[in-house]
Amino acid sequence: MIKRLYTLFPNKSVILRLTVLNVILALLQGILLAMLVPILHCLLEPQPDYSSITIWLTTGGIAFLCYLILTAISSPVGFSASMKLAEQLRNDIMSRVTQFPLGWFTADKKARLARNITADVGLISQLAVTIGAPAIVAIIVPVAIIIVAFFISWKIGVLLLVCMPIALLVLRWIARIAAEEDVKLDKEATKIAGQAIELGQAQTVLRAAGKSVEGTAALQGALERHRIVYRKGLRRATLPYLGFTGTLTVGFVAVLFLTTYLFLEQSFSVPEAIVLFILAVRFIEPLGHFTELIGALEAMDNAMKRVQQLLQTPTLPMPERPVNDIKSASVQAENIAFAYGENPVIENVSFHCPPGSATALIGASGSGKTTLVRLIARFYDVHKGAIKIGGTDIRKLDYNTMMNDIAIIFQDVYLFDITIKENLLIAKPDATESELKEAAAAAQLTEMLERLPDGWDTKTGESGLQLSGGERQRVSIARAFLKKARMILIDEAASALDPENERAISKAIANISHDKNRTVIIIAHRPVTIQSANQVIVLDKGKVIEMGSPQDLLKQNGHYAKFIQQYQQRKEWKVEG
Numbered sequence: 001m002i003k004r005l006y007t008l009f010p011n012k013s014v015i016l017r018l019t020v021l022n023v024i025l026a027l028l029q030g031i032l033l034a035m036l037v038p039i040l041h042c043l044l045e046p047q048p049d050y051s052s053i054t055i056w057l058t059t060g061g062i063a064f065l066c067y068l069i070l071t072a073i074s075s076p077v078g079f080s081a082s083m084k085l086a087e088q089l090r091n092d093i094m095s096r097v098t099q100f101p102l103g104w105f106t107a108d109k110k111a112r113l114a115r116n117i118t119a120d121v122g123l124i125s126q127l128a129v130t131i132g133a134p135a136i137v138a139i140i141v142p143v144a145i146i147i148v149a150f151f152i153s154w155k156i157g158v159l160l161l162v163c164m165p166i167a168l169l170v171l172r173w174i175a176r177i178a179a180e181e182d183v184k185l186d187k188e189a190t191k192i193a194g195q196a197i198e199l200g201q202a203q204t205v206l207r208a209a210g211k212s213v214e215g216t217a218a219l220q221g222a223l224e225r226h227r228i229v230y231r232k233g234l235r236r237a238t239l240p241y242l243g244f245t246g247t248l249t250v251g252f253v254a255v256l257f258l259t260t261y262l263f264l265e266q267s268f269s270v271p272e273a274i275v276l277f278i279l280a281v282r283f284i285e286p287l288g289h290f291t292e293l294i295g296a297l298e299a300m301d302n303a304m305k306r307v308q309q310l311l312q313t314p315t316l317p318m319p320e321r322p323v324n325d326i327k328s329a330s331v332q333a334e335n336i337a338f339a340y341g342e343n344p345v346i347e348n349v350s351f352h353c354p355p356g357s358a359t360a361l362i363g364a365s366g367s368g369k370t371t372l373v374r375l376i377a378r379f380y381d382v383h384k385g386a387i388k389i390g391g392t393d394i395r396k397l398d399y400n401t402m403m404n405d406i407a408i409i410f411q412d413v414y415l416f417d418i419t420i421k422e423n424l425l426i427a428k429p430d431a432t433e434s435e436l437k438e439a440a441a442a443a444q445l446t447e448m449l450e451r452l453p454d455g456w457d458t459k460t461g462e463s464g465l466q467l468s469g470g471e472r473q474r475v476s477i478a479r480a481f482l483k484k485a486r487m488i489l490i491d492e493a494a495s496a497l498d499p500e501n502e503r504a505i506s507k508a509i510a511n512i513s514h515d516k517n518r519t520v521i522i523i524a525h526r527p528v529t530i531q532s533a534n535q536v537i538v539l540d541k542g543k544v545i546e547m548g549s550p551q552d553l554l555k556q557n558g559h560y561a562k563f564i565q566q567y568q569q570r571k572e573w574k575v576e577g
């Protein structure tokens with residue numbers, strides 16, 4: 001555990017200072033107890049030797065003063081160490097996360113990341129100080145006491161020495177159970193967090209269906225499971241806790257008996273007997289405290305394991321000497337394959353999109369269109385073959401250079417809760433007013449901006465929810481225009497939009513697709529988009545089953561022709577209906 005903390009802690013000198021400080025404090029406690037022997041000796045003599053007492057009292061006073069000063073220092077040192085640890089760990093996590101493949105960010109992983117960065121880091125930084133220090137004291141003080149006891153009576157020393165490993169053995173049993181139960185509790189707590197988020201997100205649907213009350217069932221279930229796991233854990237820990245308390249009690253009584261027996265045998269004096277009684281009490285006190293610490297220590301160790309696991313997540317492999325120059329806006333796939341885990345999704349796919357061309361990807365749901373687009377943007381790396389941009393394998397390209405030349409327009413557009421203007425400026429912070437207006441016009445946003453009372457300064461609300469889906473997509477198209485990226489990846493909205501939005505988006509997409517400076521790859525759902533593309537790729541179960549210009553494919557009378565035919569029939573049927 002200490003090794004893990006030491007590995008995780010980026011500023012090792014702070015943790016070293018804190019450890020040394022606590023070891024000194026624990027040793028000082030032992031020394032102060034040992035000093036009781038000569039002091040009591042001098043006091044209980046028939047003729048007390050006051051000059052010797054003065055020396056011992058002065059030395060004891062100095063040791064006690066040192067103890068007080070170090071205790072006063074240890075609080076701020078601990079507090080600042082805790083703050084530093086939290087800050088540095090959070091920075092480490094953030095810089096690591098920015099290098100993860102985009103495909104890593106699933107809903108589960110995002111929830112886990114939130115817990116890692118808040119609860120886990122908080123627990124580690126706080127406990128490393130508030131629990132770590134007493135844990136050091138709880139180990140060192142009994143050891144110091146055994147040493148002092150040996151100086152007074154080796155028999156008592158041996159007895160204490162035997163008690164200690166037995167107590168530690170039982171403590172290990174408690175620790176194992178505490179660690180296992182903490183893992184179970186953390187899993188249940190993460191589920192509660194997930195259910196709470198889902199409950200918030202599903203409120204609109206639940207209320208529309210009149211199921212507000214029933215909607216809490218999943219969260220209540222998660223809370224109940226958490227309670228059950230907690231109660232089971234408590235029951236499981238009862239026996240080892242009793243075992244530990246029993247061991248300490250038996251040890252304590254044995255020391256008292258042996259001390260009394262040896263005293264009656266006149267093996268040592270009254271002061272030594274008094275000190276041994278005090279030592280026996282001080283011996284079990286910190287060890288007894290350990291049962292309270294052990295659960296927290298194991299929780300801290302588990303939190304450290306989770307953060308370590310996150311920090312060890314493989315990042316997107318980056319080339320040693322990345323290529324910074326993208327020669328042309330061509331996109332090429334050479335015999336690529338990809339699988340999510342064991343599930344192959346893309347197999348032996350090859351195509352070439354020349355600079356300035358528009359390629360429409362079509363295929364049934366689940367055929368792999370989105371995955372293909374994600375692979376081009378390096379959300380994941382292909383498992384076989386290569387994707388090339390401007391003739392260079394994207395794994396050899398500088399990642400930022402590549403992403404600066406790619407704009408992605410997805411269906412679920414994320415907008416920050418800032419103004420529309422600020423949302424566009426994310427794509428190009430130094431854009432001029434005329435560039436902004438030009439991009440807005442090309443993305444068919446002008447009319448919407450004129451209609452909104454605050455125009456460009458309209459706040460988009462959390463995730464852009466104050467704008468309709470179509471409006472959000474147009475904002476993201478405007479971002480793509482502004483970014484001046486040469487490669488544009490689009491996922492055209494598949495769901496029905498209102499006629500105004502549909503017209504505006506089709507026009508905006510046509511504007512971007514017909515721009516000869518841009519290479520567009522679009523997951524297309526509307527025949528008008530597909531028919532205006534230079535090439536169409538038809539996917540089925542991750543394989544290319546047809547590829548060519550829309551005109552040639554129509555003549556082939558294959559899958560593409562069937563898709564257009566079906567669309568026409570649906571349209572006629574709707575008009576007739």
Ligand SMILES: Nc1ncnc2c1ncn2[C@@H]1O[C@H](COP(=O)(O)OP(=O)(O)OP(=O)(O)O)[C@@H](O)[C@H]1O
Pocket residue numbers: 340343345363364365366367368369370371372
């Ligand atoms: N993150 C993921 N993890 C595991 N499997 C996935 C993941 N994303 C997609 N899949 C699976 O990969 C296959 C292809 O999915 P993909 O989303 O690429 O298809 P699609 O053609 O874009 O579908 P749609 O038109 O419905 O969006 C599907 O079987 C899907 O279930």
